[in-house]
Amino acid sequence: MKQPTIEIPTLTKKCNESLILAILYKEKKHGYQLALEIEEKSEGLFKFNHGTLYPILHKLEKEGLIKGSWKNEGPKRKRKYYSITEKGRKYVRSQYDGWQAFFTQFFEILGEVK
Numbered sequence: 001m002k003q004p005t006i007e008i009p010t011l012t013k014k015c016n017e018s019l020i021l022a023i024l025y026k027e028k029k030h031g032y033q034l035a036l037e038i039e040e041k042s043e044g045l046f047k048f049n050h051g052t053l054y055p056i057l058h059k060l061e062k063e064g065l066i067k068g069s070w071k072n073e074g075p076k077r078k079r080k081y082y083s084i085t086e087k088g089r090k091y092v093r094s095q096y097d098g099w100q101a102f103f104t105q106f107f108e109i110l111g112e113v114k
Contacts (some may be wrong), residue, residue: 013056014095016048016052016056017056017059017060017065017095018092018095018096018099019038019042019046020034020038020053020056020057020060020066021060021065021066021084021088021091021092021095022092023037023038023041024066024082024083024084024088025084025089025092027083028081028082028083029081029082030079030080030081030082031050031053031054031057031080031082034048034053034057034082035047035048035049035053057082060082060088061082064085064087064088065084065085065087065088065091065092066082066083066084066085066088067082067083067085068080068081068082068083069081069083
């Protein structure tokens with residue numbers, strides 16, 4: 001069976017999307033919460049700034065993988081909370097297999113330097 005492939009130019013993009021969807025898999029969050037949780041769970045390895053995070057969230061929302069809803073948090077403050085859709089759940093589960101195949105092959109080649 002042919003292994004799923006991830007093209008190198010889209011590697012970072014796909015990684016970021018997968019991380020966001022994985023965090024939203026359990027519960028809805030607003031953008032800042034997403035960024036903090038990813039940074040915390042990765043012990044600082046993965047960090048998002050506003051210029052990176054929000055365009056990805058808008059893209060995922062446009063593709064129907066997540067949905068956003070506004071919530072009032074005080075008299076003058078609104079936050080947009082994101083939740084994963086069923087389409088997003090299926091997509092991120094399929095991404096898991098692709099990432100696993102990618103890193104298996106990556107470490108197979110890298111292991112040759114031992």
